[in-house]
Amino acid sequence: MPNLSLFLAQLFNGLALGTLLALISTGLTIILGTLGVLNFAHGALFMVGAYVGYTVMQATHSFVLAVACGALFVLVLGVVIERGLIRLYYERPPEDQILMTFGLSIVIVETVRLIFTGISQRMAVPDWGSGIFNLGFMIYPKYRLIVMIIVVVTLLVLYLVLYRTRLGLVVRAGIEDQRIVGMLGLNVQRTFMVVFGLGAMAAGYAGVIDAPIVSVTPDMGQTVLVESFVVVVIGGLGSFPGAILGGVIAGEIISLTSMFNPAYSQVMLYFVMALVLVLRPQGLFGQEGRE
Amino acid sequence: MSLLDVEGINSFYGDSHILFDLSMRVERNEVVALLGRNGAGKTTTLNSLMGVVRPRSGTVSFNGEPVHGRQPFEIARRGMQLVPEERRIIGALTVHENLKLAALSAPDAWSFERIYETFPRLAERRRSGGKDLSGGEQQMLAIARALIRNPKLILLDEPFEGLAPLIVRDLVRICGELAAAGQTFVVVEQNVVAALRLATRCYVINNGHNVYEGTPDELRQNKDVMNRYLGV
Numbered sequence: 297m298p299n300l301s302l303f304l305a306q307l308f309n310g311l312a313l314g315t316l317l318a319l320i321s322t323g324l325t326i327i328l329g330t331l332g333v334l335n336f337a338h339g340a341l342f343m344v345g346a347y348v349g350y351t352v353m354q355a356t357h358s359f360v361l362a363v364a365c366g367a368l369f370v371l372v373l374g375v376v377i378e379r380g381l382i383r384l385y386y387e388r389p390p391e392d393q394i395l396m397t398f399g400l401s402i403v404i405v406e407t408v409r410l411i412f413t414g415i416s417q418r419m420a421v422p423d424w425g426s427g428i429f430n431l432g433f434m435i436y437p438k439y440r441l442i443v444m445i446i447v448v449v450t451l452l453v454l455y456l457v458l459y460r461t462r463l464g465l466v467v468r469a470g471i472e473d474q475r476i477v478g479m480l481g482l483n484v485q486r487t488f489m490v491v492f493g494l495g496a497m498a499a500g501y502a503g504v505i506d507a508p509i510v511s512v513t514p515d516m517g518q519t520v521l522v523e524s525f526v527v528v529v530i531g532g533l534g535s536f537p538g539a540i541l542g543g544v545i546a547g548e549i550i551s552l553t554s555m556f557n558p559a560y561s562q563v564m565l566y567f568v569m570a571l572v573l574v575l576r577p578q579g580l581f582g583q584e585g586r587e
Numbered sequence: 588m589s590l591l592d593v594e595g596i597n598s599f600y601g602d603s604h605i606l607f608d609l610s611m612r613v614e615r616n617e618v619v620a621l622l623g624r625n626g627a628g629k630t631t632t633l634n635s636l637m638g639v640v641r642p643r644s645g646t647v648s649f650n651g652e653p654v655h656g657r658q659p660f661e662i663a664r665r666g667m668q669l670v671p672e673e674r675r676i677i678g679a680l681t682v683h684e685n686l687k688l689a690a691l692s693a694p695d696a697w698s699f700e701r702i703y704e705t706f707p708r709l710a711e712r713r714r715s716g717g718k719d720l721s722g723g724e725q726q727m728l729a730i731a732r733a734l735i736r737n738p739k740l741i742l743l744d745e746p747f748e749g750l751a752p753l754i755v756r757d758l759v760r761i762c763g764e765l766a767a768a769g770q771t772f773v774v775v776e777q778n779v780v781a782a783l784r785l786a787t788r789c790y791v792i793n794n795g796h797n798v799y800e801g802t803p804d805e806l807r808q809n810k811d812v813m814n815r816y817l818g819v
Contacts, residue, residue: 480736
């Protein structure tokens, strides 16, 4: 039977994983809510962020530069993808969009494999992040602790963008009703481009800061994609607070189940998702009747 | 030059032909009522003006410029506003945020004070969520949201539908005051009495054809048209 200190440690690990999942899922849920597109390439964008970060870190040894380049690169990639591909699929049925973004993710993953081979890489932990920190109830790697703080701050910034800016107002309105937003004189198409770019950037940014913790491989986005879909379902499609709460819940489930048997952590995740779908099909913060 | 000039538009929903060579015009400071039975094509007419539906043929000129084929946001920026039948209040935003959203892309927007003076009820509810409003409040907000953009033309689609008589009276009064102050309206309404009280001129639409044009007084006396097309 696990003891209290192990429980606390796993609870903390779950929070760390959960906030990261929340950040990735925020991008996914805003894209889904605003554009109505289920982006199966979201995990691949996370992975691209990690590889750009890894490459810049190798070349410059600057973590800040690595994060900035990773996030910006994926932002631009996102805008290019939206203008070049996704835009052509807004009027098409969801299965077409899924096939297209799924195909796109394969192309991205295999392109990265071609450039970097499939061998897993390790991104160095920045100097200020190496070492450990005593939390009182457990010893924790300093970098992971800092990542948690970075993620929470980033989520706060995202919150401010969504709830305190002009763009945020249009996005929140667009999630609910694109047509009226257009009839009120706002160019929804342009907003879509910005939203997809920012959503992609959230994934790429998360990829860079997660890279020193995990091993960087072309397939690292797959688990992340699946888990963030679960987060979006639990939290409610298109809901920012839902993505955050859903992320933390998913992180805790994975982490706490691993304490008993790691093999069951994914199973528990789906079990809880199924439970939410039965009891509250629109998700914790979702609106009823949304498609 | 009329504010709005519609020449022989044909509009479709999928394969079904809804509007047949429909023509109409709206002068500045007019209140034009579009009357007709359910399914006559009144809403489709408004949607065709706003660019929500694109007419397959014919022309729509607004303020001297052809706008058919343009997107709704472009037409809105030229000064046309549709207040849709479903009202489409953003439930996740507050009353104030709904108004703010509408004013974003309007270069010559009304001040919030002026809107709240026109609709005191909305001032009281400014922090309420759009989803928490009553039907009457939603309709006020839908009209206020169009008005704050200071448009040249407001298209009202069934503004009084499903509202209590007292609220209808209020809305008719407010719209009447706005019209007296020079606001141009096109009103689609099943409530013929309320519509004719506001209108300065009216069209009757039947099966996608424009079948009658006249003043409210002329229409009231035309028992044949009233009977045949409006069932009054």
